[in-house]
Amino acid sequence: MSHMAERAEHLWGGWGDPANAMALPPSIQSLLGVLNTAPAPATPLADLRPAPSRVDPGPLRDIVGAAHVHTDDATRLRRSGGKSTPDLLRQRAGEVSSAPDVVVCPSTHDEVQALLTFCSSARLAVVPHGGGTSVVGGLSPQADRYAGVVAIDLWRLNSLVDLDPVSRIATLSAGMRAPDAETILNQQGFTLGHFPQSFEYATIGGFAATRSSGQASAGYGRFDAMVVALTVATPAGSLTVGRAPASAAGPDLRQLFLGSEGTLGIITSVTVRLRPLPPETTYHGWSFPTFDEGLDAVRALAQDGPLPTVLRLSDELESTLQYSTDGALLIVATPHPHPHPLPGATGLGPEIGEKWLRGRYSGPYLRDALLDAGAFVETLETAAFWSRLPQLYRAVRDAFGDTFLLLCHISHVYETGASLYFTAVGPMISPAHWSEVKAAVSDAILANGGTISHHHGVGTDHRDWYVREVGELAIDTLRAAKRRLDPHGILNPGVLIPLP
Template sequence: MSDLLDHRVRHAWTPGGAAAVHLPPKAVRRLAERIGPLRAGAAVARESDLAVPESALPPAASADLAEVVGAEHVLTDRVARLGRCGGLSYLDLLRRRLPGELPVPDAVLLPGDPEQVQRVLEACARHDLAVVPFGGGTSVVGGVTAARGGKHAVVVLDLRRLNRLVSVDPVSRLAVFQAGVRGPEAERLLAAHGLTLGHVPQSFERATIGGFAATRSAGQASAGYGRFEDMVEGVRLATPRGEWRLGVAPASAAGPDLRELAVGSEGALGVLTEVTVRVRPLPAVERFEGFVLDGWERGTAAVRELAQAGALADVTRLSDADETEISLTLKGGGRTALLRRYLRARGVAEPCLLVLGWHGGTRREIGGRRARTVRMLRAAGAVRLGRSAGEAWRAGRFAGPRQRDALLDLGLCVETLETATHWSTLSRLRTEVRAALVDSLRAPGRSPVVMCHVSHAYETGASLYFTVLLPRDDADPVGQWVRAKRAACQAIAGSGSPLGTISHHHAVGADHAPYLAGEIGEIGISVLAAAKRAVDPTGILNPGTLLREQ
């Protein structure tokens, strides 16, 4: 538990209580030149400084829950509760660095199997307790905040003990996982069968199978392996109304696809306890490579051509010029300067880094696919950087959260947000979101950097992922980001007709719930609310997530 506390309370992500990523001093200097003076921000709060109210869990409820999961799996101590006090958004992290009250649950339950989860929900319904399902706790949209939602107590249902690979069907290439299995463990269990899921979002090291499904996660290799919902063939959910299983065939015309209602339901329509996923042979060969395109428009046009020709690499990721520049800055080192000179000599005015990665059974198989892609890229004017640029990205593919800890320690406001839209709207959406962020964050002595990349491309459109960096406003650090996020969401959700989706792979949580009606209409909200009442008549499941409290 103390390891968990270190992760979640002190340093958010980085294990061991100390930031594992150290930024080179030269990089810090160059960053400061760009965005304004940096200084160490609010110190990390000591555990003893954090306010933890008494648990409001009624003794009768506690006894009933202990009956289901065993007394040793009903935790009400300070450390266990502090360890599940929300997710990993910038505001979550900031609140843990500042004085003030944290959304600490009244108890943490550790059920041992799907049947126990079902019985826990029934007990919670009887005692009218709010229930927040909790996997890796990596939500960046307020999806695991222990909100009471009008109930007198809230329990966090930590699914870590649901950690089994239940079965494998190698003929159909299907695997059934319990919901609490984390990314690396899922891959380890599948690798024993020569199989892989191929789902590697940035949260991979911590996030769980249940969380991937509940939030419609998209991994870095989504072009090759699909989004997580593309992999989900079946689900088993616990709901206050009973167990619910879906998924008997690879495709069906038996009415609306209710799996698509369970996937993305963020714990508000049930607790995923098992997920049946499509798996694939473990790739024997991988190859990563970097290219540069000159400017955003040329870059996105090239990625669009690849997507529409079916020629995307499994990993396809295009950074805009600002992201390319800042990434090089944060790396520091002499090779960066060399690279800048090389690109200038090739006439590249605004280098946009394109990282491609292929996974395959044989070198020849990858070679055939790669040859076609590279031919198309050459025709689009791409400059090849070679494998080291691709390998450098791969080596740091999960380092983002750790790097964020280091930047927070430097007193920065650092956060990401993302959306997706159709190709013909992509540049307009990027321009408007950037402008909204820059306008709301600019202040004397503080100049935000807004970086953007496309990490998921489809035939008809792509995602946009923004990263914001600027000196924190220590007078009002929460308000600084709240205003910027609101401006960005309004730019995305538009007035009347949205320019893009409010989330491409981070989900709705509590943070995006106010914008959902703009995307799915008031009728959509009423349909979701009706579905929720059908499975959760008293509204105990993850209150305020997905649907605003009514």
């Protein structure tokens, strides 16, 4: 047995680096008094013991070396789920039945391919592991019918494979964390411009596998729009898809793997388009009297321009609780020091924009503090066409009822529509109770023209609503592709694609 300590790990039962833990702001502390919360102690990781491993590590060691095969309790437990609030509550309660039997860390595409070939022949389920930041059950396969579960952690695939400054493209290994990729590219004068809230821990391969969208998507686009090519290992063999900037040579097979969430193959490298690193970006705040008025202004910018790099509109409650402002707060980022004036808005200057910038990765740490204090907090998101957004916004609020305080913002816009991102805060409830609430909200999303996920993905949590959204024929088409690429169904079984 060996313990994997080569890379900084997430806090057990929480998010990120414990050194970055934050105290609750006064406005939130007063809110907790209204909610009548009561702290509950969490079970320490050191006190937990998963079931004994069912997998012989010998053949895996032959592929990647003994130092990179891990069966110790801590390493297995840290890969027993993602970072949704129900995941964290189960971890805090000491529920560890989802721990994989073994964690394997390959360093090359060929090693990943060899691992998949072996696991398929041995009927071992495989969970691809990048940053571990899934919030939709994407790391919780239904693996009861398999001989064991192998977590393939890609952290050793962490290099810049190639940089083409003339074409402005780069090939990055899939296990590279986003900050490392950004640092390397910045040194060459480029940026991806992809900064989701999970930025500090998420990986390049994870961005592709989940169709990630970053906080600067208005200016840089979604991650799937950045992808030029992919290299993928599957139990049936390897593929490289994407050959030119555009092609009419049949369907675009990149789209088969973008958003596939580890069910059709393991992405081992991603070729992405780059943008020149801007000399500076300025952030400003604007206030609208109401969320509806702000929504109209955001739509005008998305459709008619000028489109800023960041465009983020909070509703009235989120604006009050998070930023102590009246009305609906709009954060705008541009590469120009003087932002374009916005009709109907009151300019608040750069200070509030800079405040948002400093705290844009702090949301999960605030959730930890709320959980520590005994409150329940969780997020969900959707997207719809502009004409449906007001109705969808109201329908989701109605579906939540009066139990939760509900905050909302728009942070991803398109000419045709935008996303809605909700944060629910309330008294502590169980993961099972939350599942009931989320089911009602998910029903409302589909009934009112929304998609079940804009950027969090499907996982297991959204799978049933995904089937309803796309239809059985679409699911059967995906199953057919999975049968060809993954004949024994070992890749993330039950995630995204329902088991037959």
